[in-house]
Amino acid sequence: MALLLDNQFPELPPDKSVDTKLFLEAVSHIPLFFDCLGSKVFSIIKSDINGNITKIKAVYVQDPAKYVTLQHILEAEREAHGAEWPKVGATLALMWLKRGLRFIQILLQSLADGDRDENNPNLIRVNITKAYEQALKKYHGWIVQKIFNAALLAAPYRSNFLKALSKGEEVKEEDCLANVHQFLLNYTATVDAIYEMFTNLNAELDYTV
Amino acid sequence: MALLLDNQFPELPPDKSVDTKLFLEAVSHIPLFFDCLGSKVFSIIKSDINGNITKIKAVYVQDPAKYVTLQHILEAEREAHGAEWPKVGATLALMWLKRGLRFIQILLQSLADGDRDENNPNLIRVNITKAYEQALKKYHGWIVQKIFNAALLAAPYRSNFLKALSKGEEVKEEDCLANVHQFLLNYTATVDAIYEMFTNLNAELDYTV
Numbered sequence: 135m136a137l138l139l140d141n142q143f144p145e146l147p148p149d150k151s152v153d154t155k156l157f158l159e160a161v162s163h164i165p166l167f168f169d170c171l172g173s174k175v176f177s178i179i180k181s182d183i184n185g186n187i188t189k190i191k192a193v194y195v196q197d198p199a200k201y202v203t204l205q206h207i208l209e210a211e212r213e214a215h216g217a218e219w220p221k222v223g224a225t226l227a228l229m230w231l232k233r234g235l236r237f238i239q240i241l242l243q244s245l246a247d248g249d250r251d252e253n254n255p256n257l258i259r260v261n262i263t264k265a266y267e268q269a270l271k272k273y274h275g276w277i278v279q280k281i282f283n284a285a286l287l288a289a290p291y292r293s294n295f296l297k298a299l300s301k302g303e304e305v306k307e308e309d310c311l312a313n314v315h316q317f318l319l320n321y322t323a324t325v326d327a328i329y330e331m332f333t334n335l336n337a338e339l340d341y342t343v
Numbered sequence: 344m345a346l347l348l349d350n351q352f353p354e355l356p357p358d359k360s361v362d363t364k365l366f367l368e369a370v371s372h373i374p375l376f377f378d379c380l381g382s383k384v385f386s387i388i389k390s391d392i393n394g395n396i397t398k399i400k401a402v403y404v405q406d407p408a409k410y411v412t413l414q415h416i417l418e419a420e421r422e423a424h425g426a427e428w429p430k431v432g433a434t435l436a437l438m439w440l441k442r443g444l445r446f447i448q449i450l451l452q453s454l455a456d457g458d459r460d461e462n463n464p465n466l467i468r469v470n471i472t473k474a475y476e477q478a479l480k481k482y483h484g485w486i487v488q489k490i491f492n493a494a495l496l497a498a499p500y501r502s503n504f505l506k507a508l509s510k511g512e513e514v515k516e517e518d519c520l521a522n523v524h525q526f527l528l529n530y531t532a533t534v535d536a537i538y539e540m541f542t543n544l545n546a547e548l549d550y551t552v
C-alpha cells in the first residue's frame with residue numbers, strides 16, 4: 135500500500151480550507167494511480183490530470199503568500215477574469231481535477247465497501263462504472279461516453295489492481311482494503327471541501343466535452 | 344486553404360535529406376489540422392502530436408549545427424543510447440510523428456482522389472478509415488482500435504471539413520481539392536523520405552499501444 139498510504143492527504147482544519155501547498159504536494163502522487171490500472175490507454179487520462187495540477191501549481195508559485203488556500207486562488211481569478219471566470223485558469227483546472235479525484239474516491243470506496251459483480255468477482259468494471267456515473271458521465275458527450283465504454287475493457291483484474299495499489303508489498307487483501315479505507319478519510323474530506331467551495335462560490339459549470 | 348497552403352512543406356534536395364529546422368517549422372502548423380476535425384475529442388491526438396514535435400525540437404535546439412538533418416539526430420541518438428535505441432528520445436518521437444503525418448497524407452489524398460461512400464456522400468468515414476488502416480491500425484491494440492471506432496463518430500461532414508481546411512475563405516470545392524493536391528506534393532515526398540530513412544537505419548519498431 136506504499137503508493138497510497140505513504141502519501142496520505144493532510145487533515146483539514148476546522149474551517150475546511152484547503153492549504154494550496156499541502157494540496158499540491160498530496161495530489162502530485164495521484165497521477166501514479168493511473169499506472170496501477172495497468173494499460174497504456176490510461177496514460178491519456180494521466181496527462182490530462184497532470185495538466186490540471188501543473189496549471190494550478192503555475193498560478194500558486196507566482197505568489198505563494200497570496201494563494202495560501204485554494205479559495206484564495208478562485209477568488210483572485212474571479213476578480214481578475216470577469217465574465218470569462220470560472221471557465222479559465224486554475225479555477226477551470228481545479229474544476230476538472232476534482233472530478234478525477236472524485237472518480238478515484240468513489241472507485242476506492244466501492245472496492246472497500248465490497249461492491250462486486252457476483253458473476254465476475256475478479257473484475258472491477260462495476261466499481262469503475264459506478265465511479266464514472268457519479269463523477270464524470272454527465273460532463274461527457276455521448277462520444278466520450280462510448281470511448282469510456284471501450285476503455286473500460288482495459289481495466290485490470292481486481293486482484294492485480296489491489297496488488298498494484300500495494301506496489302509489490304505482500305499485503306493480504308483485507309489489509310489492503312483496510313489501508314484504502316484509512317486513506318479515504320482525509321482524502322474524501324478534502325474532495326468534499328473542494329466541491330463545497332465550488333458550490334459556495336458558484337464556480338461549478340456543467341458543459342460537456 | 345490558408346491553413347494548408349500558407350504552410351507548404353519545402354521541396355526536398357536531391358539526396359532527400361530532411362532539414363531539421365525547416366521540417367520543425369513546417370510541422371508546427373500540423374496540430375492545427377486537428378482543429379479542422381471540429382470535435383474536442385481530437386484535442387487528445389493534437390497533444391500527442393504536439394508532444395512529438397516538442398521532443399524533437401528540444402533535441403535540435405541543444406545543438407543546431409550538429410543536427411542539421413533529421414538523419415543526424417537519429418544517428419547521434421543511435422550512438423548515444425545503445426540498446427535502448429530506437430525506442431528513445433527524438434527517434435521515438437519522430438517514429439510516431441511520421442505515422443500521424445502519414446495518416447493525414449492518406450486522408451487528404453483519398454479526398455483529393457474522390458474516394459466516397461456513395462450512400463453517404465457527405466461523410467468522410469471511408470477516407471478516415473482508409474488512412475487509419477494504412478498508417479496506424481497495426482500499431483494499436485484492440486482496445487485503442489475500439490476507441491478509434493468510437494472517435495470516428497465524431498468525424499465532421501465532408502463539406503464542413505473542406506470548409507475548415509479553407510479557414511473561412513470562400514473557396515469552391517474543386518479549388519480546395521486542387522489546393523490539397525498541390526500541398527501534398529512536397530508533403531508526401533517529405534513523409535516518404537522519413538519512412539525511407541527509418542527503414543535504412545533499421546529504426547522502425549512495430550510494438551502496439
Ligand SMILES: CCCCCCCCCCCCC/C=C/[C@@H](O)[C@H](CO[C@@H]1O[C@H](CO)[C@H](O)[C@H](OS(=O)(=O)O)[C@H]1O)NC(=O)CCCCCCCCCCC
Pocket residue numbers: 178179182183185186187189223226227228230231233234237262270278281282285286289343384385387388479487490491494
Ligand atoms: C487513433 C485513435 C484515436 C482516437 C481518439 C481518442 C480520443 C480520446 C478522447 C478521450 C477523452 C479522454 C479523457 C479526457 C477528457 C477531457 O477532455 C476532460 C476535460 O478536460 C478538461 O478540459 C478543459 C477545457 O474544457 C481544460 O482543458 C482542462 O485542462 S486545464 O488544466 O487546462 O484547465 C481539461 O482537464 N477531462 C476529463 O473528463 C477528466 C477525466 C478524468 C478521468 C478519470 C478516470 C477515468 C478512468 C476510466 C477508466 C475506464
Ligand SMILES: CCCCCCCCCCCCC/C=C/[C@@H](O)[C@H](CO[C@@H]1O[C@H](CO)[C@H](O)[C@H](OS(=O)(=O)O)[C@H]1O)NC(=O)CCCCCCCCCCC
Pocket residue numbers: 175176178179270278281282285387388391392394395396398432435436437439440442443446471479487490491494495498552
Ligand atoms: C473518461 C473516459 C476515458 C477514456 C480513456 C480514453 C483513453 C483514450 C486513448 C486513445 C488513444 C489516443 C491516441 C494516442 C495514442 C498514443 O498512445 C500513440 C502512441 O504514442 C506514442 O507513444 C510513445 C511511447 O510508446 C511515446 O510516448 C510517444 O511520445 S514521445 O514524443 O514522447 O516519444 C507517443 O507519441 N500515438 C498514436 O497512435 C499517434 C496517433 C496519431 C493520430 C492520428 C489521427 C487519428 C485520427 C482519428 C480520427 C477518428
